[in-house]
Amino acid sequence: MIKEAGKYLFIFFVLTILYSCHVQNRDENPVIPVIFDTDMESDVDDVGALAMLHALADSNEIEILGVMVCAENPWSILCADRINTYYGRGDIPLGQLKKPGVNRESLYAQQVAEEFPGTLASSVDAMDAVAQYRKLLASQPDTSVVILTVGYLTNLRDLLSSVPDHFSLLSGKDLVKRKVKSWVCMGGMFPSGREANIRWDTDASIEVVNQWPSAIIFAGWEIGNMDTAHGIPGLPEDCPVRRAYESFGRIPHKSWDQVATLYATRGLENGPASGFWKLSPPGQIFIDANDGSNTWTEDANGVHRYLIQMASDEEIASEINALMMHVPE
Ligand SMILES: [Ca+2]
Structure with missing residues (x-):
């Protein structure tokens, strides 16, 4: 009897220790809402960037709160929905730019949208991106959300100028100030240059970088100009990521959006990839209204920073490739 009780006590001890390790681990590595x-x-x-986010969600490093499309192309959001569905997350809240914005062709979005299963029938049915941003931000703890932009800044411009609604009594600017922890922006070229995400909707870009109520970290063109995706043809045939890359027709390919994604997830603060880059001294990005090119001015009181690559291309690409090649169970 005493021996039996001792056995149960031992099991209880082991379980208590395991649980406290688990809680400790969870506190040390909180899930990042993105x-x-x-x-x-x-x-x-x-x-490639969205594939990485799903791999990181599967390893409980992040939670994908929502996917927003900042482009008019009606196939883009359907393509994102098919990718979310493939990774078992067809229920991720989506937001679509509903006002006029940038409208460009795609070599893969329609193909993926038409050939793969998903939950959204048409971009018209999708929620307005600004409303979705407001809904998602309002539902989150203060200073918690990481916004990762890898496209035009049209949605964020419209979010900043949004007014109180049934999701939040705060203005867009105050809501951002209250809820957003970090904004990582794939955009610009540093210290100067002309980059697509900033220049295609130059007016929105200028307004956002001047009005954003907290810090901005730029992942510039120069640090994403490295090849990844070499292994894409080895992904399963039913993988929409493989279809998109093969339809686009360039493998391997450059990795601007994936580099920003890796930083926004594993690179922040003391993340496992935080040694891959260092932050520039504080400063201010200046965007030329005539051609969307940007320059940089160091300023001790500035709230903008850009990433400076410290690790080799090979080291960073290998981390990105591993995440992109993740296959869901
Ligand atoms: Ca992009």
Whole structure:
């Protein structure tokens, strides 16, 4: 009898220790809530970035709160929905740019949208991106959300100028100030240059970078100009990520959106990839209204920073490739 009781006590001890380790682990590595804002049309790196986010969600490193499309192309959001569905997350809240914005062709979005199963029938049925942003931000704890933009800044411009509604009594600007922890923006070229995400909707870009109520971290063109996706043809045939890359027709391909994604997830603060880059000194991005090019001014009181690559291309690409090649169970 005493021996039996001792056995149960021992099991109880082991379980208590295991549980406290689990709680400790969870506190040390909290799940990062991410909103992904994409122009999934003209280039295919957005697809690679979304694949990475699903791999990171499967390893409980992040939660994909929502996927926003900042482009007019009606196939983009359907393509994102098919990818979410493939990874078992067809219920991720979606938001679509509903006002006029950038409208560009895609070599893969319609193919993926038409050939793969999903939950959204038409971009017309999708919720307005600004409303979805407001709904998602209002539902989250203060200073918690990471916004990752890998496209035009049209949605964020419209979010900032949004007014109180039934989701929140705060203005768009105050809601961002209250809820957003970090905004990582794939955009710009540093210290200067002309990059697509910033220049295609130059007016929105200028308004956002001048009005954003907290810090912005830019993942510039120069640090994403490295090849990844070499292994894509080895993914299963029913994988929409493989279809998108093969339809786009360039494998391997550059990785602007994936680099920003890796930083926004594993690179922040003391994340496992935080040594891959360092932050520039604080400063201010300046965007030229005539051609959308940007320059940079160091300023001790500035709230903008850009990433400076510290690790080799090979090291960073290998981490990105591993995440992109993740196959859901
Ligand atoms: Ca993009």
